Amino acid sequence: MIQKRLKKQFVALLHEHQGIVHQICRVYFVAPQDREDAFQEVVLQLWKSFPKFRQEAKVTTWMHRVALNTILKKIRQEQARPHLAQLEEAEPQTVANQAPEINDYMEYALLQLPPVDKALVILHLEGYNYEEIAQILALTKTNVASKLNRIKQKIKQIITQEKYAAQ
Amino acid sequence: MLPNKLNNWWEQDKQHTHAQYYRSAEDLETLLPKRNLWMIASRALQQAAIYSVLLVTVSGC
Numbered sequence: 001m002i003q004k005r006l007k008k009q010f011v012a013l014l015h016e017h018q019g020i021v022h023q024i025c026r027v028y029f030v031a032p033q034d035r036e037d038a039f040q041e042v043v044l045q046l047w048k049s050f051p052k053f054r055q056e057a058k059v060t061t062w063m064h065r066v067a068l069n070t071i072l073k074k075i076r077q078e079q080a081r082p083h084l085a086q087l088e089e090a091e092p093q094t095v096a097n098q099a100p101e102i103n104d105y106m107e108y109a110l111l112q113l114p115p116v117d118k119a120l121v122i123l124h125l126e127g128y129n130y131e132e133i134a135q136i137l138a139l140t141k142t143n144v145a146s147k148l149n150r151i152k153q154k155i156k157q158i159i160t161q162e163k164y165a166a167q
Numbered sequence: 168m169l170p171n172k173l174n175n176w177w178e179q180d181k182q183h184t185h186a187q188y189y190r191s192a193e194d195l196e197t198l199l200p201k202r203n204l205w206m207i208a209s210r211a212l213q214q215a216a217i218y219s220v221l222l223v224t225v226s227g228c
Contacts, residue, residue: 007199015192022188023181039188043198051209106176125177155173 010050014043017063021046024067027110027118028075038071045070064126065136068119075115109158117151124148 014021025038046066053062110121116137123133130148134141 007196010199011192011196014195015190018188018190018195019181019185022184026180026184026188035188040198043195044200047199106173107180110173121173125174 006050010047013059014046017060020060020063021067024064024071024122027122028071028115030111038074041074042067042070060126061128061132061136064123064128068122068136072115072119105159105162108162109155112158113151113154117147117154120144120147121151121155 021039021042025035025042029035029038046063049062049066110118113121119137120133123136128136130141130144133139134144137144139147
């Protein structure tokens with residue numbers, strides 16, 4: 001009975017805010033199957049942590065925290081697998097190779113960033129302040145500020161390079 | 168902070184992504200396990216902890 005009520009509450013919340021999870025999966029993964037796998041993994045983690053979720057925090061903050069940490073963990077685990085790294089070397093499927101198909105420089109610049117930098121940009125674009133970003137990603141406020149400043153320069157650099165290369 | 172164009176792209180992309188990947192509540196429910204094993208296990212552990220504390224207290228008396 002409690003389980004059913006909990007499930008109903010969870011599905012309603014997820015249904016309302018599913019865009020957060022879709023958007024994060026879309027930024028981190030290019031292949032549709034990878035996005036689908038990541039989406040399912042995040043949903044499962046959200047469901048597992050739902051009983052611990054207290055309404056003190058905003059639902060969106062909780063969802064961003066769980067989704068980003070799940071994705072970052074998944075990427076770290078995949079990078080740690082040597083056979084996968086070898087496969088990637090043999091047949092590169094990096095974002096850089098798909099650049100010609102991506103017309104939008106903004107998207108391209110964001111996809112070029114390392115995983116943690118992407119998380120910082122996502123949270124910044126979603127309107128979180130430095131303190132909130134620091135809490136979500138377990139970083140210091142100073143670290144967030146300096147990293148975002150560096151990322152800003154990096155994005156400008158990527159966009160300039162791409163525009164120059166396209167001319 | 169970040170280039171304004173990135174903000175604009177983000178907002179547009181969010182709407183596009185939502186429209187592309189939207190799932191109904193019924194679809195989302197199918198992704199969940201039938202029973203929340205984590206919840207069942209944590210409750211069992213919680214109860215075990217309570218009973219063991221009670222047992223230690225009672226046996227101490």
